[in-house]
Amino acid sequence: MSAKDQTPLSYKDAGVDIEAGERLVDAISPMAKATRRAGVMGGLGGFGALFDLKKEGWKDPVLVSGTDGVGTKLMLAFETGIHNTVGIDLVAMCANDVLAQGAEPLFFLDYFACGKLEEGIAESVISGIAEGCKQAGCALVGGETAEMPGMYPPGHYDLAGFVVGAVEREQILPRMDDMKAGDLLIGIASSGPHSNGYSLIRKVVERSGLNWESPAPFANTTLGEALLTPTRLYSKAALPLIRSGRIKGLAHITGGGLTENVPRMLPDGLAPRFDRASWPLPEVFRWLQAEGNVAEDEMHRTFNMGIGLVFAVAPDQAETALAELRAVGENPVVIGDIVPE
Structure with missing residues (x-):
């Protein structure tokens, strides 16, 4: 031994x-x-x-x-x-x-x-x-x-x-008691997929035959660098509007996309209605959808589709809110409204 x-x-x-x-x-x-x-x-x-x-x-x-x-x-x-x-x-x-x-x-x-x-x-x-x-x-x-x-x-x-x-x-947001049918939804842009849907993204890249060093089909950089574009921080754009009292609710668009995250700021009886043609779809999402043959609804419940943050505002506050967001460098868009569920 x-x-x-x-x-x-x-x-x-x-x-x-x-x-x-x-x-x-x-x-x-x-x-x-x-x-x-x-x-x-x-x-x-x-x-x-x-x-x-x-x-x-x-x-x-x-x-x-x-x-x-x-x-x-x-x-x-x-x-x-x-x-x-x-x-x-x-x-x-x-x-x-x-x-x-x-x-x-x-x-x-x-x-x-x-x-x-x-x-x-x-x-x-x-x-x-x-x-x-x-x-x-x-x-x-x-x-x-x-x-x-x-x-x-x-x-x-x-x-x-x-x-x-x-x-x-x-x-404190959301102010659910103030929400009404007819209120507008204002969106500001994401920088890409942010940090959601990457299990699907990796499957799409695998199917495409590309690697992370390949030129990105949708950007002037490598595929890896393009898909590692970091999530946007929205504090500096949103805090002035929050403190002004102009907005009734705010939704951060993460996993589940617009269809699952915007309803989180709404009371029972109200629902969001989106106009999908109202904002430009970033090329990264077009490529992912085409390369992976991903259904439209699956795209919208997996990815933010180009909208990272959504504000709910009364119609008479919308123009002021849009102007304030433009003043800090955003390009806000009215992407829909609130309707009876």
Whole structure:
């Protein structure tokens, strides 16, 4: 019988490199600092993150929280080696959701899990998270980087995000009691599929015979880069309208498309009616539909089809709302109205 191996073991021998984790924290600290806002108390490294609502001037705030991930869009990042955009997606999927309740995103935390910490990859992902926080106007106040040997294949990781926002009590959306048949639906553009429908997208690409380095049939870049275009952040466009009291409801168009997300802001007895010819369909969706022979209704319940955010407004407020959105660089379109169910 052989003698038991008595070689001293360390955490690094088990696959966890504490020093690499510390170097990552040092690298990302300036990124987090660049997103700081007045209410943030302290810095990275505490057991929890503190935020002072009073210091930000809130009067009667209600907190709104949200959590989400990026889904199988991560597979494109693994396969292309492009890791600096999925962090933007992560923030957007969370921040746009709390925005739909009328809330300004205040602070964000992330969870990054991998089998082995590859510093270039982790730093690239978190740089995207910091960029997303800048675009949303929220602070990156902390998170968790988990190195778990054996849990993930080499080069793979998982992401989750957590956002907390606030809204003054009288500005909470949707205002379902105010919704009426005849109210209009205003849409603003998405940047593409955002972070939804990527299991279907990957099947379509597989059928097409193209690879991620192939020229995209619908854009002047590679297919991988085009399909990794990050989700848009809508805070800066939507918050002025929310605070003006001009809008009655807001829908973030994620999985389920317009047909499933817009009804979430409507009371029983009312339904949305869309004019699908009222906005231009981005070429990426034309290509996906043609290449995958995807039915029209399946497209509309899987993808946002070019509309990332929808506002519900009274008819007499529509022109003002459209003008305010144009003033901040949007190209808003009346995409339908609200009718009896």
